[in-house]
Amino acid sequence: MASIKEVAEAAGVSTATVSRVLSNGQHVRPEVRRRVMEAVEKLGYRPNLVARSLRSQQSNTIGLIVSDIRNPFFTSISRAVEDIAYAQGFTVLLCNTDEDVNKEAIYLQLMRDTNVAGIIFSPTRQTAASLAQQRFDFPIVMVDRTAPDFEADAVLLDNVEAAYRLTTHLINNGFGRIGAIFGETSLTGLERQQGYEQALRQHNVPVVPEYIRHTQPRVESGKAAASALLRLPQQPDALLTSNSLTLEGALQAIRAAHLSMPADIALAGFDETPWTVLVQPAITIISQPTYEIGKIAAELLIQRIAEPSRPPRQVMLRGQLRARGSSTRSLVKREIS
Amino acid sequence: MASIKEVAEAAGVSTATVSRVLSNGQHVRPEVRRRVMEAVEKLGYRPNLVARSLRSQQSNTIGLIVSDIRNPFFTSISRAVEDIAYAQGFTVLLCNTDEDVNKEAIYLQLMRDTNVAGIIFSPTRQTAASLAQQRFDFPIVMVDRTAPDFEADAVLLDNVEAAYRLTTHLINNGFGRIGAIFGETSLTGLERQQGYEQALRQHNVPVVPEYIRHTQPRVESGKAAASALLRLPQQPDALLTSNSLTLEGALQAIRAAHLSMPADIALAGFDETPWTVLVQPAITIISQPTYEIGKIAAELLIQRIAEPSRPPRQVMLRGQLRARGSSTRSLVKREIS
DNA sequence: TTGTAGGCGTTATCAC
DNA sequence: GTGATAACGCCTACAA
Numbered sequence: 001m002a003s004i005k006e007v008a009e010a011a012g013v014s015t016a017t018v019s020r021v022l023s024n025g026q027h028v029r030p031e032v033r034r035r036v037m038e039a040v041e042k043l044g045y046r047p048n049l050v051a052r053s054l055r056s057q058q059s060n061t062i063g064l065i066v067s068d069i070r071n072p073f074f075t076s077i078s079r080a081v082e083d084i085a086y087a088q089g090f091t092v093l094l095c096n097t098d099e100d101v102n103k104e105a106i107y108l109q110l111m112r113d114t115n116v117a118g119i120i121f122s123p124t125r126q127t128a129a130s131l132a133q134q135r136f137d138f139p140i141v142m143v144d145r146t147a148p149d150f151e152a153d154a155v156l157l158d159n160v161e162a163a164y165r166l167t168t169h170l171i172n173n174g175f176g177r178i179g180a181i182f183g184e185t186s187l188t189g190l191e192r193q194q195g196y197e198q199a200l201r202q203h204n205v206p207v208v209p210e211y212i213r214h215t216q217p218r219v220e221s222g223k224a225a226a227s228a229l230l231r232l233p234q235q236p237d238a239l240l241t242s243n244s245l246t247l248e249g250a251l252q253a254i255r256a257a258h259l260s261m262p263a264d265i266a267l268a269g270f271d272e273t274p275w276t277v278l279v280q281p282a283i284t285i286i287s288q289p290t291y292e293i294g295k296i297a298a299e300l301l302i303q304r305i306a307e308p309s310r311p312p313r314q315v316m317l318r319g320q321l322r323a324r325g326s327s328t329r330s331l332v333k334r335e336i337s
Numbered sequence: 338m339a340s341i342k343e344v345a346e347a348a349g350v351s352t353a354t355v356s357r358v359l360s361n362g363q364h365v366r367p368e369v370r371r372r373v374m375e376a377v378e379k380l381g382y383r384p385n386l387v388a389r390s391l392r393s394q395q396s397n398t399i400g401l402i403v404s405d406i407r408n409p410f411f412t413s414i415s416r417a418v419e420d421i422a423y424a425q426g427f428t429v430l431l432c433n434t435d436e437d438v439n440k441e442a443i444y445l446q447l448m449r450d451t452n453v454a455g456i457i458f459s460p461t462r463q464t465a466a467s468l469a470q471q472r473f474d475f476p477i478v479m480v481d482r483t484a485p486d487f488e489a490d491a492v493l494l495d496n497v498e499a500a501y502r503l504t505t506h507l508i509n510n511g512f513g514r515i516g517a518i519f520g521e522t523s524l525t526g527l528e529r530q531q532g533y534e535q536a537l538r539q540h541n542v543p544v545v546p547e548y549i550r551h552t553q554p555r556v557e558s559g560k561a562a563a564s565a566l567l568r569l570p571q572q573p574d575a576l577l578t579s580n581s582l583t584l585e586g587a588l589q590a591i592r593a594a595h596l597s598m599p600a601d602i603a604l605a606g607f608d609e610t611p612w613t614v615l616v617q618p619a620i621t622i623i624s625q626p627t628y629e630i631g632k633i634a635a636e637l638l639i640q641r642i643a644e645p646s647r648p649p650r651q652v653m654l655r656g657q658l659r660a661r662g663s664s665t666r667s668l669v670k671r672e673i674s
Numbered sequence: 675t676t677g678t679a680g681g682c683g684t685t686a687t688c689a690c
Numbered sequence: 691g692t693g694a695t696a697a698c699g700c701c702t703a704c705a706a
Contacts, residue, residue: 001449001474003699014677019701027675049450050396051699054387054682064431069406070416079407082433086440091447094401094431096419103423110428112338113386137338219611248611255615274556274585275612278592340683351693356685364691388683391698 002043010039022047053115062301063111063119065095065104066143067185071217072244072273073290074122077143080294081120088302090117099185099216101126111138118301120294123147124185139304143297145187146314153300154314155293159188162286162319163195163242164202166268169284169321170238171203173329175266177211179229179236181222181246184214192242192270211236215246222249223256230257230265238266238327244273247283266327270319281325288319339380347376359384390452399638400448400456402432402441403480404522408554409581409610410627411459414480417631418457425639427454436522436553438463448475455638457631460484461522476641480634482524483651490637491651492630496525499623499656500532500579501539503605506621506658507575508540510666512603514548516566516573518559518583521551529579529607548573552583559586560593567594567602575603575664581610584620603664607656618662625656 008015013032021028021036028036039045053059062085066074082092093116097103104127111119118139123131128147131140142154170178180196183189193212200207210232215221222245229236230253239254241247247269259265261281272287296315304310345352350369358365358373365373376382390396399422403411419429430453434440441464448456455476460468465484468477479491507515517533520526530549537544547569552558559582566573567590576591578584584606596602598618609624633652641647 004701005699015700016677016679016702017675020676023701029675032675046446046450048391048452048699049447050387050391050452051682052701054385054391054684054698055700055702057682059387061430068416069419070412075407075412078431079405079433082406082431086433091451092431093398094415094419094429096416096423109383113383114428115385115387248615251615273612274610275615278585278588278612278616280617341685342683352684353686353693353695354691357692360685366691369691385683388698389685391682391700392684392686394698 001048002045003048004045007036007039007043007045010043011035057115059115059117060090061093061114061116062090062298063093063095063107063116063121065097065107065111065119065121065123067097067099067122067124067217069094069096073144073271073288076290077294077297080291081298084295084298084302090302097124099124108134108136112136117305120297120301122186125187125190126185128187139301139308141297141301141304143293151312153297153304153312155297155300156314156316157188157288157293158316158318159191160195160198162270163192163240164199165195165319165321166240166270166284166286167196167199168203169323170240170266170268170327171199171205173262173266173327175238175262175327176205177208177234177236178205178238178240179211179213179226179232181213181215181225181229181239181241181250183217183242183246185216189214189242196240217243217245219245219249219252222246223252224249226250226253227256230254230259236265238262238268240267241269244269244271244285247271247285248273248275251279251283261326262329268327272322276322276324284324284327285322286319287322289317293317338385339382340385341382344373344376344380344382347380348372394452396452396454397427398430398451398453399427399635400430400432400444400453400458402434402444402448402456402458402460404434404436404459404461404554406431406433410481410608410625413627414631414634417628418635421632421635421639427639434461436461445471445473449473454642457634457638459523462524462527463522465524476638476645478634478638478641480630488649490634490641490649492634492637493651493653494525494625494630495653495655496528497532497535499607500529500577501536502532502656502658503577503607503621503623504533504536505540506660507577507603507605507664508536508542510599510603510664512575512599512664513542514545514571514573515542515575515577516548516550516563516569518550518552518562518566518576518578518587520554520579520583522553526551526579533577554580554582556582556586556589559583560589561586563587563590564593567591567596573602575599575605577604578606581606581608581622584608584622585610585612588616588620598663599666605664609659613659613661621661621664622659623656624659626654630654 095107122144131147132149182193213225268284276283432444459481468484469486550562605621613620
């Protein structure tokens with residue numbers, strides 16, 4: 001790889017002039033500029049971004065720290081972040097934490113060690129709690145989850161409202177014993193539990209602690225939790241889960257128990273995935289604008305990089321209730337008749 | 338962020354000594370080592386990786402260039418790559434190309450500009466064809482797709498064999514008019530088409546050009562292609578697709594046409610996804626060990642980084658046929674009776 | 675308008 | 691065993 005020095009020699013100028021031609025382009029004689037450009041062309045010169053980063057103390061790399069890229073919610077966000085990053089000349093460092101506090105810490109350190117321009121982060125509750133005490137020399141945009149006392153840009157869903165709406169939908173469709181599975185490590189899970197409980201109270205449906213489970217956001221965990229709920233002496237007549245992975249597990253559990261939806265058991269959850277409308281009956285969910293969330297997060301971050309002192313913005317989005325056969329008795333009747 | 342210089346001052350030694358303590362650890366008096374470590378601790382010193390990379394002309398970053406992280410095949414590979422990378426102290430740069438030759442070129446340039454340790458790449462046929470002419474100062478591991486005349490490590494599926502087996506399975510189940518949808522930009526699609534045609538010929542089933550479609554690996558493209566096939570005067574009695582995105586689109590098209598599987602039309606494709614076993618009937622597929630593919634690719638790359646001159650290895654894996662209700666008439670009969 | 679020179683933070687070579 | 695010092699490639703005051 002040719003360096004700026006070699007270009008300078010080839011063009012018979014100093015490295016400063018080459019640099020000027022390539023950056024500002026100001027204050028250079030056309031003739032000299034031409035010579036430089038020719039040399040650049042001939043040598044196939046490209047500025048070394050590592051050297052540039054060392055010199056400028058910044059970079060065009062965005063860190064994206066999520067719990068698991070295989071969670072469709074984060075898959076979609078990642079794609080959006082990468083799209084925006086690419087369009088703006090940034091690059092994306094992908095980090096999976098598995099909801100593991102230790103990995104989160106290691107990756108945050110890595111970000112410090114590499115001059116990242118900023119990060120997009122979806123932390124566990126535990127790490128979120130300590131964020132306010134830490135110092136960062138780069139901006140952080142929170143996605144999906146906030147951190148207490150930590151002033152930062154954020155893109156969030158109104159989780160309490162969404163879960164309230166989803167639960168109310170189940171109640172309105174005649175379901176009263178609603179088993180629920182929430183993520184145990186994220187604030188999101190907690191907020192959705194709040195919305196769930198609010199809805200129950202509001203409609204005078206008893207809150208049964210046994211019906212509430214907390215798990216990792218994984219298919220097997222969801223299946224295990226759902227199976228346990230289905231084995232309860234007083235079996236729930238509906239299942240609600242707080243993400244698409246546990247929803248998938250819950251559906252597997254329902255199938256394994258040979259129960260029919262929604263006659264034996266209703267099912268509802270969060271996040272649109274390919275299969276929610278391909279299975280029969282289709283599954284009721286709260287859909288989140290995942291691509292939009294990632295897009296906004298990346299835009300907020302890039303704006304903040306450009307203008308570090310602007311006031312933090314929190315973008316709060318609403319989920320869309322997609323009522324479908326898995327939880328709507330009337331629809332099923334219609335299908336049968 | 339404290340620099341090595343500040344640590345040196347605090348410990349009353351030179352930067353060279355600090356560097357020695359932190360890297361080799363050789364040839365340093367215990368007493369001095371202790372002082373240095375104390376200073377490191379006290380100042381919270383962490384080596385700046387950008388400076389290190391500039392100096393050493395290498396880095397711990399692996400580039401991962403795929404067409405779309407949302408394709409479950411690549412999602413899983415990405416996760417595996419990141420896992421291995423993390424375990425070995427590497428970091429992953431995520432790049433989506435959308436099968437766009439231009440984006441591929443830009444990302445390859447970026448890799449050159451940033452001292453990456455190596456890349457894992459799944460190129461379009463067009464870019465693959467030009468790979469042999471290019472010079473790279475970092476190793477490349479190919480996943481899913483090879484490049485002609487380009488000697489490199491690779492992790493591949495025996496696509497011809499897999500498609501042959503899948504097609505034969507359809508033929509053996511009594512399907513003779515098999516519409517097929519292949520990826521148009523990848524070698525993979527081409528190879529699977531070969532296997533498909535071989536199977537037809539072998540079993541004296543006519544190869545009907547109209548039944549063969551080429552599309553982008555996207556849901557909508559798959560749906561459109563499948564819809565077109567279903568509108569043919571001589572409607573196919575089976576649909577075969579070459580990836581999970583087009584498979585999803587094909588299923589949508591079948592549903593939209595109110596056809597029943599497999600009575601009206603059979604369906605089969607590639608890649609295990611959550612929904613293939615959740616829909617009814619379950620979908621017949623060739624399953625690829627996606628996580629394994631990513632894992633092996635990352636391992637090959639890291640080994641090559643450590644030993645640049647080792648002979649290239651090509652790992653060829655076989656797909657597993659998962660025969661299910663969408664293509665097996667006997668199974669369906671059993672279900673009905 | 676152009677060149678010189680210093681420094682970003684490391685590591686490695688060479689003296690001592 | 692330890693310390694100067696010189697790069698790695700780039701950018702940017704400052705001088706000319």
